[in-house]
Amino acid sequence: MLLLCIQGSPRKDGNTATLTSIFAEEAENMGIEVEFINITDKNIFPCIECGTCEEKGFCPIEDDMQKIYSLFVKADFVLIGTPMFFYAPPAQLKALIDRSQALWARRYIFKLSDPGRLWRKGFMIALGATKGKNLFEGANLIAKYFFDAVGAEYLGFLGYRKIEKKGDINKHPKAIDEVREKARELLVPYLKRHKVLFVCTENACRSQMAYAFARAYLGNRLDIKSAGTNPADKIDPMVIEVMAEKDIDVLYLKPQSIKEAVSNWTPDLVISMGCDDECSNIFSSPVEKWDLKDPRGKSLSFMRQIRDEIEIKIKERFKDY
Numbered sequence: 001m002l003l004l005c006i007q008g009s010p011r012k013d014g015n016t017a018t019l020t021s022i023f024a025e026e027a028e029n030m031g032i033e034v035e036f037i038n039i040t041d042k043n044i045f046p047c048i049e050c051g052t053c054e055e056k057g058f059c060p061i062e063d064d065m066q067k068i069y070s071l072f073v074k075a076d077f078v079l080i081g082t083p084m085f086f087y088a089p090p091a092q093l094k095a096l097i098d099r100s101q102a103l104w105a106r107r108y109i110f111k112l113s114d115p116g117r118l119w120r121k122g123f124m125i126a127l128g129a130t131k132g133k134n135l136f137e138g139a140n141l142i143a144k145y146f147f148d149a150v151g152a153e154y155l156g157f158l159g160y161r162k163i164e165k166k167g168d169i170n171k172h173p174k175a176i177d178e179v180r181e182k183a184r185e186l187l188v189p190y191l192k193r194h195k196v197l198f199v200c201t202e203n204a205c206r207s208q209m210a211y212a213f214a215r216a217y218l219g220n221r222l223d224i225k226s227a228g229t230n231p232a233d234k235i236d237p238m239v240i241e242v243m244a245e246k247d248i249d250v251l252y253l254k255p256q257s258i259k260e261a262v263s264n265w266t267p268d269l270v271i272s273m274g275c276d277d278e279c280s281n282i283f284s285s286p287v288e289k290w291d292l293k294d295p296r297g298k299s300l301s302f303m304r305q306i307r308d309e310i311e312i313k314i315k316e317r318f319k320d321y
């Protein structure tokens with residue numbers, strides 16, 4: 001379970017940072033893994049409307065946004081915290097929002113489905129200095145379309161008015177308690193899921209396909225990760241191709257080591273795709289072996305065959321969950 005928190009104010013220790021950190025802290029207290037982004041720490045170039053995402057399905061600008069695309073895809077829940085700057089998010093956060101157009105294009109132009117999108121949810125915390133009734137209208141509309149682009153169901157927002165100077169939020173009678181309570185309310189349902197780790201050697205083919213199918217079909221019941229005993233630098237391009245034939249988008253999935261996967265997370269079940277006996281020795285959790293042949297370096301049709309075998313096995317193995 002990954003919570004991605006995006007602190008959108010340029011004032012790093014300001015009011016938005018306070019509330020976003022409280023949400024993150026509450027999640028960590030619940031044992032949830034949190035990735036916290038301070039927008040000013042990131043180098044995110046504004047969208048230049050070059051059209052590459054709509055023509056080719058990716059953003060060519062090489063900056064911190066490339067890693068953030070992968071985080072969106074990995075996240076189960078996305079929180080944005082934003083102050084109102086002229087009734088909208090600040091320019092730094094707006095650049096990130098505009099660059100999410102690349103994910104929008106993959107979904108709506110290339111008709112690919114991010115496997116996490118069925119269960120991913122999004123929420124906003126917003127605040128501003130004035131007290132007008134319409135203060136959050138613009139941001140709410142932006143959030144609605146942003147969360148759709150990143151494949152999250154938008155659950156709404158908490159908004160706080162008359163918050164101006166640094167520290168004002170600490171004097172608010174309810175804000176801090178409300179944010180804590182909201183974090184618990186929104187995140188508790190995710191904790192009920194059974195934790196499953198798919199393992200293969202490079203985490204570039206079999207375990208990534210298993211992860212994607214399991215997430216797409218069972219993400220509401222399973223908290224899923226995948227990892228490799230010897231992770232590759234990137235996912236196999238043939239996997240991207242054969243999964244796209246199933247309308248499933250795996251472009252932004254990244255191989256990771258077992259150590260990384262289990263650093264803050266203990267699986268209830270480990271499924272080995274067919275790597276050597278190494279797996280059985282690493283885990284205290286039960287290990288199940290699927291003995292699928294390694295498609296790496298083989299033909300596209302063999303990759304398809306393994307893909308189909310994995311899809312059937314996922315549906316069969318977890319049908320009673």
Ligand SMILES: Cc1cc2nc3c(=O)[nH]c(=O)nc-3n(C[C@H](O)[C@H](O)[C@H](O)COP(=O)(O)O)c2cc1C
Nearest residue numbers: 009011014015016083085086087128129130163164
């Ligand atoms: C450039 C700029 C524009 C702002 N525009 C608005 C606005 O349109 N409406 C509003 O209520 N507050 C506005 N504010 C005030 C901030 O929203 C407010 O000070 C907020 O508490 C800042 O949050 P932070 O501490 O997280 O940065 C603006 C502040 C700045 C610096």
